[in-house]
Amino acid sequence: xxxxxxxxxxxxxxxxxxxxxxxxxxxAIARRLLAFALLFxxxxxxxxxxxxxxxxEPGLQIVSTQTYNALxxxxxxxxxxxxxxxxxxxxxxxxxxxxxxxxxxxxxxxxLAGLWIFVLGGLIMQAGWLTVGGPGRATWIGVAPxxxxxxxxxxxxxxxxxxxxxxxxxEWLIGMCVLxxxxxRRAPGMTLMRMAPFTWTMVGTTLMMIxxxxxxxxxxxxxxxxxxxxxxFDGPQGPLTYQELFWFxxxxxxxxxxxxxxxxxxxxxxxxxxxxxxxxAFFVASTALLFAALSSSVWGHHxxxxxxxxxxxxxxxxxxxxxxxxxxxxxxxxxxWRGRIRWTAALLFGVVFLVQFLIGGLSGIWVxxxxxxxxxxxxxxxxxxxxxxxFAGSVFGAFAAIFYWFPKWTxxxxxxxxxxxxxxxxxxxxxxxxxxxFALGEDGMTRRIANxxxxxxxxxxxxxxxxxxxxxxxxxxxLVNLYVSLRRRRPAGDDPWSGPSxxxxxxxxxxxxxxxxxxxxxxxxxxxxxREAVEGAPA
Amino acid sequence: MRRAWVVPAGWGAGLIVLAAxxxxxxxxxxxxxxxxxSGAIVIVIGAAALVAERRRRGPRAPVEVLRWTSAGAVALxxxxxxxxxxxxxGAWMVGIGAGVTALGLFGVIRETRTGRP
Amino acid sequence: xxxxxxxxRTNYDTLAAIYxxxxxxxxxxxxxxxxxxxxxxxxxxxxxxxPSGPVDAHRTEAVYAVGLAVVAxxxxxxxxxxxxxxxxxxxxxxxxxxxxxxxxxxAQWQWRFRYPAQRPGQRVVEQTAPEGTPPELVxxxxxxxxxxxxxxxxxxxxxxxxxxxxxxxxxDHTERWAxxxxxxxxxxxxxxxxxxxYHQNMHFVAVALPAAAFDRWLARERGGRAA
Numbered sequence: 093x094x095x096x097x098x099x100x101x102x103x104x105x106x107x108x109x110x111x112x113x114x115x116x117x118x119x120a121i122a123r124r125l126l127a128f129a130l131l132f133x134x135x136x137x138x139x140x141x142x143x144x145x146x147x148x149e150p151g152l153q154i155v156s157t158q159t160y161n162a163l164x165x166x167x168x169x170x171x172x173x174x175x176x177x178x179x180x181x182x183x184x185x186x187x188x189x190x191x192x193x194x195x196x197x198x199x200x201x202x203x204l205a206g207l208w209i210f211v212l213g214g215l216i217m218q219a220g221w222l223t224v225g226g227p228g229r230a231t232w233i234g235v236a237p238x239x240x241x242x243x244x245x246x247x248x249x250x251x252x253x254x255x256x257x258x259x260x261x262x263e264w265l266i267g268m269c270v271l272x273x274x275x276x277r278r279a280p281g282m283t284l285m286r287m288a289p290f291t292w293t294m295v296g297t298t299l300m301m302i303x304x305x306x307x308x309x310x311x312x313x314x315x316x317x318x319x320x321x322x323x324x325f326d327g328p329q330g331p332l333t334y335q336e337l338f339w340f341x342x343x344x345x346x347x348x349x350x351x352x353x354x355x356x357x358x359x360x361x362x363x364x365x366x367x368x369x370x371x372x373a374f375f376v377a378s379t380a381l382l383f384a385a386l387s388s389s390v391w392g393h394h395x396x397x398x399x400x401x402x403x404x405x406x407x408x409x410x411x412x413x414x415x416x417x418x419x420x421x422x423x424x425x426x427x428x429w430r431g432r433i434r435w436t437a438a439l440l441f442g443v444v445f446l447v448q449f450l451i452g453g454l455s456g457i458w459v460x461x462x463x464x465x466x467x468x469x470x471x472x473x474x475x476x477x478x479x480x481x482x483f484a485g486s487v488f489g490a491f492a493a494i495f496y497w498f499p500k501w502t503x504x505x506x507x508x509x510x511x512x513x514x515x516x517x518x519x520x521x522x523x524x525x526x527x528x529x530f531a532l533g534e535d536g537m538t539r540r541i542a543n544x545x546x547x548x549x550x551x552x553x554x555x556x557x558x559x560x561x562x563x564x565x566x567x568x569x570x571l572v573n574l575y576v577s578l579r580r581r582r583p584a585g586d587d588p589w590s591g592p593s594x595x596x597x598x599x600x601x602x603x604x605x606x607x608x609x610x611x612x613x614x615x616x617x618x619x620x621x622x623r624e625a626v627e628g629a630p631a
Numbered sequence: 632m633r634r635a636w637v638v639p640a641g642w643g644a645g646l647i648v649l650a651a652x653x654x655x656x657x658x659x660x661x662x663x664x665x666x667x668x669s670g671a672i673v674i675v676i677g678a679a680a681l682v683a684e685r686r687r688r689g690p691r692a693p694v695e696v697l698r699w700t701s702a703g704a705v706a707l708x709x710x711x712x713x714x715x716x717x718x719x720x721g722a723w724m725v726g727i728g729a730g731v732t733a734l735g736l737f738g739v740i741r742e743t744r745t746g747r748p
Numbered sequence: 749x750x751x752x753x754x755x756x757r758t759n760y761d762t763l764a765a766i767y768x769x770x771x772x773x774x775x776x777x778x779x780x781x782x783x784x785x786x787x788x789x790x791x792x793x794x795x796x797x798x799p800s801g802p803v804d805a806h807r808t809e810a811v812y813a814v815g816l817a818v819v820a821x822x823x824x825x826x827x828x829x830x831x832x833x834x835x836x837x838x839x840x841x842x843x844x845x846x847x848x849x850x851x852x853x854x855a856q857w858q859w860r861f862r863y864p865a866q867r868p869g870q871r872v873v874e875q876t877a878p879e880g881t882p883p884e885l886v887x888x889x890x891x892x893x894x895x896x897x898x899x900x901x902x903x904x905x906x907x908x909x910x911x912x913x914x915x916x917x918x919x920d921h922t923e924r925w926a927x928x929x930x931x932x933x934x935x936x937x938x939x940x941x942x943x944x945x946y947h948q949n950m951h952f953v954a955v956a957l958p959a960a961a962f963d964r965w966l967a968r969e970r971g972g973r974a975a
Contacts, residue, residue, distance in 0.1 A: 114700045157945060201704035201739060208708035216716060231942050237919065238902040238944055243856075250719045258712055275635035275680065284634060299642050302676065303669040316718065328920040331903055333661065340665050365789075366799035374809050381642060389649040389666055397905060397940075398916040399923050405656040407827050409649065411820045418816040422809060425781050430801035433789045443782060450778055454771040461827040463763050463834060466756070467912035470905065470940040536909030538940045541948035547936075604699065 118197035122186035129179040136170035148557040160542035161229040168232035180352040184270040184294040190595035191288040193279025198272035210262030217255025220248035228252025236325035236334040257312035264305040271298035281613035288593040293355025296380035300344040308341035339391040347387040353489030357442040364439040365431025368617040371423040383416035396462040410460035437511030441492035452481030473533030499584030503600040510573040518566035524559025528552035592617035640677025646670030703738025755928040760912035841892040841926035852897040854904035854917040857946035873969040882951040888962035905941035929956040
């Protein structure tokens with residue numbers, strides 16, 4: 093049994109509240125990031141409910157057009173920049189050092205700085221709601237020339253730009269620490285091909301972030317400059333250049349918002365099936381590497397309808413996703429195959445993620461074809477597509493991760509019954525909300541409109557609105573679960589699920605230095621190895 | 632540890648290959664430049680990791696000494712945000728931000744003198 | 749060369765049917781696999797059984813990967829072919845000086861359609877309407893129409909859902925595309941790129957007239973009604 097490198101203990105903190113805010117322990121930073129992401133999630137959710145309430149019937153009932161434009165801009169911006177991306181990074185920041193057997197994250201001060209830059213960026217973005225003209229309202233893309241000062245004046249749009257810039261900078265700093273940890277701080281014996289599946293998906297995630305996130309940071313700086321000093325994005329190439337640069341970030345980020353959750357589900361499947369991940373080598377090659385490389389080379393498909401990009405190339409690379417995703421699904425299902433499956437809330441969320449994300453993925457292949465995208469672009473087909481991948485997919489995957497790892501983070505279980513209730517409610521609500529959108533889009537309903545007039549779309553929109561309220565009910569059940577589980581704790585112990593990877597080889601929650609003793613690492617599922625050595629290998 | 636550099640270097644090479652495929656399909660210059668450039672950057676990072684690995688003398692010390700908090704890092708973060716916010720609110724905010732950043736930098740330097748980062 | 753005028757609607761419907769079938773089959777396979785797992789492998793059914801099954805199956809998975817690549821290649825091939833149909837129509841229409849040309853001008857928040865002079869001395873025809881009222885884009889049935897789109901301010905998008913086609917309208921740039929309207933009728937058109945406050949009101953109506961009726965209309969418009 094190898095002894096993990098230790099961190100010498102320091103004198104106990106004198107002012108606990110302040111010390112908790114300036115702690116360099118990666119677990120504390122990750123918990124803070126998770127908490128802020130959850131708060132922003134609730135804010136973005138309220139914006140969604142306002143939008144859906146408005147859309148239930150044609151005409152304008154509860155908000156003005158100006159407010160609606162701000163709502164969809166801020167809902168999208170909040171969910172992408174301030175919720176799912178930081179949530180994914182928080183999982184990585186907490187778990188990657190543990191999974192590789194490290195005593196701490198690489199460059200912890202950088203991670204700490206990243207946390208607070210992100211938080212302040214998020215607050216500055218939301219501060220736009222307090223300005224006279226309202227917050228950002230030029231879509232989550234901030235598309236020029238619409239976002240230039242002449243067309244969208246006011247401090248709110250400025251705050252949006254600054255908020256996006258800072259939040260992205262903070263996220264990038266955290267991501268780089270996670271990558272450096274996985275590559276540079278692994279325990280002895282932990283070769284690259286013995287890293288846990290989740291860690292590999294974080295490597296793929298953070299590799300993409302290396303260049304994609306700085307491009308957005310620079311672009312936001314240029315946009316801000318343009319609003320003060322005209323006219324960077326004018327002329328024949330200006331607006332196109334803006335979008336080429338934006339989508340170079342904008343596509344990888346949606347995979348940043350996906351890979352960590354598919355990695356989490358891989359871990360969940362492995363734990364609750366009692367089997368190590370099936371086809372590990374293919375999983376690593378296809379998900380962490382091929383999928384990530386393709387994701388960095390498909391961005392032009394957001395511009396198919398411009399007629400001004402290399403459409404065939406981007407159609408080619410976008411269809412390449414079929415290979416990467418197909419292999420990944422094969423390995424995930426293979427992990428459950430002939431397993432001994434325990435139907436915990438985490439596992440159920442993972443299975444529902446698998447099926448729902450597939451709808452998002454298949455609709456993604458649909459719009460990967462320019463001919464089909466010429467109808468679907470900017471219609472509710474696309475809105476349905478990305479909500480199936482990001483909400484029906486990633487958010488359900490996030491709940492699988494939360495139900496699985498909550499005992500490790502807090503030492504207490506989340507209530508299983510409430511978790512399963514939440515799943516059923518959210519399953520119904522999610523599909524009620526987003527499935528009708530494919531029909532609406534195919535029938536010609538375009539996005540980013542508050543009043544869709546009298547085209548026969550009222551029924552489907554009303555169904556979608558009811559579905560959104562049901563989703564909200566499901567989230568409420570989760571909040572109740574959170575409260576009850578933390579108030580009346582059911583202690584979990586070191587390894588409540590018989591998990592495969594190293595984070596389960598220490599206490600719950602782990603001590604500041606992570607490990608007292610590390611088990612030997614001879615495969616990517618060291619705890620499964622240890623268990624099998626004791627019980628005898630599986631049949 | 633020894634072969635970590637393979638990951639960014641190899642992945643960056645993969646991006647270059649994907650960029651090269653563009654050449655068979657009438658590429659736009661900006662698209663070729665962005666993908667190939669990104670691949671090159673990632674390869675450089677891999678090379679830097681290789682150099683850092685070669686330069687490391689001996690294994691890491693078994694027991695590190697580390698401060699558990701860093702007020703300096705937080706001050707640095709807040710200062711940077713205030714500077715950027717100052718671009719909107721005015722020079723006065725940039726000044727405050729610069730001051731906080733300087734304090735933060737000073738704090739971090741002092742922290743690193745008393746314990747390894 | 750295209751043998752007959754290919755309309756985007758037929759082009760789309762053909763490809764969409766194939767993609768929908770492929771998606772349906774894939775979804776069914778995964779759903780069935782999940783259903784099988786739910787039924788067959790829960791631990792409660794046989795608590796004494798240990799999890800079994802191989803750790804990997806490299807040969808099987810490699811064959812499967814090749815299969816996926818073939819599916820992707822087929823879809824890519826079909827996509828490229830149908831893409832060429834759309835592009836070729838534009839190329840052919842542009843090369844033919846007799847093709848009807850219409851300029852599409854987008855501005856916050858109204859459309860304007862111009863029929864430029866195609867012979868010396870012809871009068872330019874303009875179709876527009878007060879903001880809030882959809883202007884009419886009058887076009888012939890069955891013949892290619894070559895559009896040139898340009899914005900006067902921000903990015904807009906010319907979308908006719910019934911034709912399953914849209915194209916971005918950019919400032920300081922002229923984008924060209926050709927369309928064939930297969931049936932007579934009135935077709936809604938909308939702006940499909942968020943362009944600011946009244947984006948949702950930026951509609952137009954494409955009025956497709958039978959060829960003879962269209963020729964009469966255009967002749968009348970060009971013929972010099974008092975301005």
